[in-house]
């Protein structure tokens with residue numbers, strides 16, 4: 001029977017006694033208190049240079065677990081610092097994102113290979129182990145290279161002390177394939193249960209449950225595994241050409257290899273190369289934006305109400321209540337400018353409000369203003385609005401593809417605070433909605449507590465409001481095949497339920513983030 005490696009990173013002699021005991025710091029523990037400083041004094045071993053791509057991945061994982069950093073912001077800086085060539089940068093990216101995305105599953109595997117709780121390990125060692133596991137179980141790296149290179153990384157970045165431990169743990173991990181590990185660990189779980197799917201597709205079980213419930217509401221129960229798999233794939237880059245702003249930029253993007261979207265006008269999918277070099281991107285006229293977001297902004301700008309006799313929006317005043325960093329606001333402002341309306345973009349955080357101003361800068365300045373303030377106090381402006389977007393702060397469970405670490409950081413307890421804020425923002429928005437106006441409630445989350453329940457509660461609190469069919473607004477803002485997709489998803493006027501009027505986009509079905517869109521109308525009389 002193989003010995004379980006000691007989990008504290010110490011090395012043992014032939015009799016299993018710990019070496020280097022004297023280096024243990026008294027306050028060492030899982031609570032983030034003072035930890036052991038690994039061998040400042042092992043020059044012969046520390047002189048070994050770690051592989052630069054793995055070092056980049058390790059440093060990003062450290063920033064994420066130590067500083068709560070976002071990997072998608074730290075990684076580019078680390079890649080630049082290390083001056084990696086294209087191939088190594090690709091390797092570092094795959095290793096970083098893969099290890100972060102599957103962290104929960106890898107931790108379950110590691111806890112079978114270590115003789116005590118993972119919370120007893122020093123955080124840098126755990127991060128290095130996660131990188132090793134990803135190479136062993138999910139990348140085309142030989143066992144020898146995965147183990148040796150991770151041990152080399154540990155020596156160079158942490159110290160020689162834990163290298164024997166890391167070596168032994170990774171050798172145990174390498175005894176089984178990913179499928180075998182998943183099977184062994186989920187043995188006691190019912191196949192297809194939330195816990196089993198969580199392990200297989202590297203999502204927290206509470207997220208699997210939330211996605212399952214939402215899919216069921218929209219008649220897509222069968223598609224849960226496809227959705228979980230889509231969450232683990234890298235998203236494509238979507239582009240928006242701001243209408244009426246500067247020159248038309250889509251044609252040169254298409255020449256550079258982008259493919260025009262079949263869902264909405266002015267949108268394209270870009271699969272290769274440096275997006276920053278496309279003409280129009282440096283000027284802010286061609287922007288990176290998920291097609292789901294573009295579609296919803298266009299649907300709000302063009303939405304009809306039962307009282308609308310023509311779609312003329314000239315002279316209207318629009319509000320984006322939660323505008324930062326300004327993606328939807330930029331498109332709304334461009335559409336407002338094109339059709340003679342004006343937009344107020346509101347954002348409470350000063351640095352995000354600055355990003356909004358920057359995003360809106362290419363649009364004619366007389367068409368928009370930015371307010372830095374809490375959306376809940378929007379009535380202080382004394383203004384009322386014909387079209388309002390509330391793209392509310394939410395759990396972001398619809399954009400898990402974009403932030404590999406997000407799924408493990410979010411906790412079900414976050415919902416309590418967020419749903420209260422969403423409710424207050426909805427009340428504030430309804431308070432400044434002009435009679436005859438429309439309000440779009442949008443989240444980047446399909447969680448029912450943030451979507452359906454918020455809409456039901458708002459209709460209960462404000463019985464004067466009508467819920468419009470959001471599919472119709474989406475269809476009329478779409479190209480023919482986008483309209484077809486929307487009409488296929490709508491309940492054909494037969495179903496009077498609230499959910500039949502709500503739009504839920506999905507990464508596996510639409511190739512967009514899982515955006516939610518409800519359209520509320522305040523009748524004129």
Ligand SMILES: C[S@@+](CC[C@H](N)C(=O)[O-])C[C@H]1O[C@@H](n2cnc3c(N)ncnc32)[C@H](O)[C@@H]1O
Pocket residue numbers: 293321322323324325326327328329346347348349352373374375376391392393394425444
């Ligand atoms: C989902 S993001 C909006 C994304 C944006 N619409 C876009 O397309 O780029 C939610 C925004 O709400 C902002 N926010 C948070 N609390 C808020 C509040 N009390 N009032 C208004 N906005 C708030 C956040 O700072 C964040 O920028």
